[in-house]
Amino acid sequence: MTIARFNYVTPVRFGFGALSVLADELGHLGVGRFLLVTDPGIVEAGLVERVTAVVKPAAIFDQTPSNPTEAAAIKALAAFREAECDGVVALGGGSSIDLAKAVALLATHSGVLADYVIGGGSADAIGPTSPIIAVPTTAGTGAEVGRAASLTLRNGTKAACVNxxxxxxxxxxDPDLTLSLPPMLTASTGIDVLCHGIEAYFSSTFNPPADAIALDVVSRSARSLPEAVRNGNNRDARSEMLLAAVMGGMVFQKGLGAIHALTHPLGALGYPHGTLNAIVLPHVLAINEKLAPARATELKSALDNVSGKSLSVWTNDFIAALGLPQRLSALGMTRDGFSDFAEKAEREHLNKTNPRPLTAAEFLTILEAAY
Known part of the structure; x- marks a missing residue:
């Protein structure tokens, strides 16, 4: 039997008004000069001022792309070095947090990101980095407690550094920071949370504590997401979704599956990650609930209003009710490159922990069905 690892080590400060402890946490880490990494939407929403009212950054990089890139990380690294920073604070969704991780890595390691990615470099060679504090403004990726940084490299491929x-x-x-999130972005990022719970529970890795958390993520997000989309000022729904997102990030250590294995390479096209997950989710579940029927039954028990439906049908109906796109063609995507994306998905490290790794042919079938 493989020796399992259970690891829940990230300190989390959770609750309305939690942003007020940022200065204290920087002090605990010994960070005196930090780079604030964020994006134009966060600036426009006035959230940067919420941070600077608490503590002043030494520099601000506010040009994080919607899908983070190595090129942007290099620009942010220049700002980090010019201001002589000794830490990074990420303010935003998964894109800003992943970019901040890349900056912290590059600031303390030689070479380029490709030297440290899964499947092409040596992720095991990643050592201690500059301290990172993550302040999420979406309830989605769970990157604030995750060990991965996914970015599009300079060669155009999307890859992940995982350590x-x-x-x-x-x-x-701080759920306060999520109250202004627009409905469709709330829905898109929220579906990512649901996917994390579902995929982690289906994962072939042995980790019973993560299984229990994953079931709670599924139940909590399915119950709270519709209300958060309908009424963004519902503080209870916003708090529940942010809590589900944090817990969803905690179960990444169990591995994900074919949904993320496919949407990660598709993400190099620039489409929103959560929306891609929403479109692909029912089609992957149609396969996985047959590969792991007992797990599918247990997942259904965590949901309301399943009433005899399969998981794939339930998720399809749930996504439709949120108003999210349900076809890749609705995003303006063409079939060009489907075979290449299917082959990349088969090689993705996340495919290894699907109940059974899917083949390129199966991924191609999923893409055609989702088109």
Whole structure:
């Protein structure tokens, strides 16, 4: 039997008003000068001022792309070095948090990101990085407690650096910062949370504590997401979704599956990650609930209003009710490159922990069905 590892180590400060402890947490880490990494939407929403009212950054990089890139990380690294920073604070969704992780890595390691990615470099070579504090403004990726940084490299491929040294040293999770999130972005990021719970529970890795958390993620997000989309000012729904997102990030250590294995390479096209997950989710579940029927039954028990439906049908109906796109063609995508994306998905490290790794032919069938 393989020796399992259970690891829940990220300090999380959670609750309305949690942003107020940012200065204290920087002090605990010994960070005196930090780079604030964020994006234009966060600036426009006035959330940067919420941070600067608490503590002043030494520099601000506010040009994080919607899908983070190595090129942007290099620009942010220049700002980090010019201001002589000794830490990074990420303010935003998964894109800003992943970019901040890349900056912290590059600031302390030689070479380029490709040297440290899964499947092409040596992720095990990643050592201690500059301290990172993550302040999420969406309830979605769980990157604030995760060990992965996914970016599009300079060669155009999307790849992930995965190592425990990339886990933020603290996650400050303040639901106040999510209240202004627009409905469709709330839905898209929220479906990512649901996917994390579903995929982690289906994962072939042995980790019973993560299984229990994953079931709670599924139940909590399915119950709270519709209300968060309908009424973004519902503080209870926003708090529940952010909590589900944090817990969804905690179960990444169990591995995900074919949904993310496919949407990660598709993400290099620039489409929103959560929306891609929403479109692909029912089609992957149609396969996985047959590969692991007992797990599918247990997942259904965590949901309301299943009433004899399969998981794939339930998720299809749930996504439709949220108003999210349900076809890749609705995003403006063409079939060009489907075979290449299917082959990349088969090689993705996340495919290894699907109940059974899917083949390129199966991924191609999923893409055609989702088109």
């Amino acid at each position: 425990a040294h990339l886990i933020p040293r603290c996650a400050i999770c």
